[in-house]
């Protein structure tokens with residue numbers, strides 16, 4: 001299974017072309033035939049293909065349509081197509097592979113480098129003003145930070161893929177592929193499949209004490225879309241939003257994209273500091289929080305803080321957006337009930353995801369909406385992607401209803417518990433009290449903070465070059481001074497690899513301190529809109 005996964009990660013353009021070529025028919029390029037003036041048809045077909053190859057629209061190794069199909073698409077007899085193909089074969093633009101068809105040559109005759117040519121060309125400088133939204137400049141973007149896509153020790157947001165029951169999963173997907181519900185191939189409820197919403201609701205009521213009915217649940221493409229829909233439904237450009245400091249950058253990005261003003265509210269051991277938030281901005285439109293497992297420092301919001309937050313929301317007329325992204329995994333105490341379950345004034349929008357319990361590329365999550373806002377959210381959804389895709393919803397419904405989900409979560413809880421214990425012990429063994437561990441009680445990551453004198457981003461860049469994926473803490477802050485540290489994922493790191501990875505971290509940190517010439521310098525950060533008017 002591990003081998004299969006690593007192979008998948010290396011899929012490149014050539015592989016995609018190979019996969020496309022497994023189909024027995026190539027796609028026809030645009031060839032404009034002119035029957036009156038432009039010379040014989042076979043010449044026009046030849047020129048059409050040659051030009052498409054020279055432009056890079058057809059690439060080396062790409063299958064071309066059979067002469068029969070092309071003739072039928074162009075509305076001509078096969079003879080000119082066969083003659084055109086013969087010329088392209090003779091000149092080396094095409095090659096035929098016995099038994100599998102005709103392809104654009106792997107080595108093209110006169111313009112070998114054409115296959116590298118980009119299909120889209122940059123606009124010329126005199127093409128006039130091409131304005132883009134100013135808000136876009138404030139988004140964090142995907143950037144080219146070296147630690148982003150690392151695969152290996154401490155990789156963040158990575159579950160133990162090799163332990164996922166892919167055999168069961170593929171049988172469920174196949175089941176729905178083989179005999180789909182025909183009506184669902186045309187359309188799905190904008191809230192999502194009813195079966196799935198019932199399954200999600202049952203799970204949330206039981207495991208998370210969320211108060212909900214299926215017609216309050218909207219199925220979405222992960223927490224990120226849930227946040228986007230919530231922002232469009234509840235906020236206006238200029239609305240002030242409390243966000244946790246430090247916090248989840250991608251979550252914040254949604255509010256920036258919606259034109260909101262971010263109010264950075266510090267978190268302490270009890271979670272979001274409501275009193276500090278009120279001092280900075282008493283009446284924002286909303287607060288975005290991760291109360292079950294604050295991201296990234298890991299605090300679980302205490303009961304009294306939860307009540308304080310709910311009371312504040314009610315008196316100030318604010319919404320609370322609760323992001324409950326990894327609460328399935330708690331190791332030292334019982335799961336904490338959701339904030340939504342304590343709310344009596346319909347102010348909490350509850351968001352969850354399958355990214356941690358299944359896998360992130362599933363892009364599946366849900367929002368629990370207060371009943372009187374459902375239609376409002378549906379209108380937003382309808383203007384966005386209309387409804388969620390059918391197939392995965394059905395497969396996950398069966399995955400839940402047939403007990404595989406609960407079994408997988410139980411197994412993963414044990415596995416992650418062992419991994420995080422090994423990680424915490426190894427950190428203590430290697431570093432003693434030199435670095436502080438935060439938030440190891442839940443989830444698939446923990447955070448370590450560093451003493452003065454280190455630059456987490458510099459060290460993370462060095463570490464990434466050496467195959468260690470440290471996610472720096474400081475970019476999670478909106479305001480200075482930010483703490484330096486790392487968010488360490490342990491979901492995909494086997495217990496046997498953890499001690500060596502921590503030793504590796506120690507060796508990188510030892511050189512990191514010496515290399516860091518300017519210990520107190522704050523790394524350059526984009527400026528985010530914040531402050532309360």
Ligand SMILES: Cc1ncc(COP(=O)(O)O)c(C=O)c1O
Nearest residue numbers: 157222223224248295325353355
């Ligand atoms: C705070 C937080 N929310 C949500 C998510 C998950 O987002 P999504 O469901 O869009 O994959 C993550 C990371 O995986 C996270 O750290």
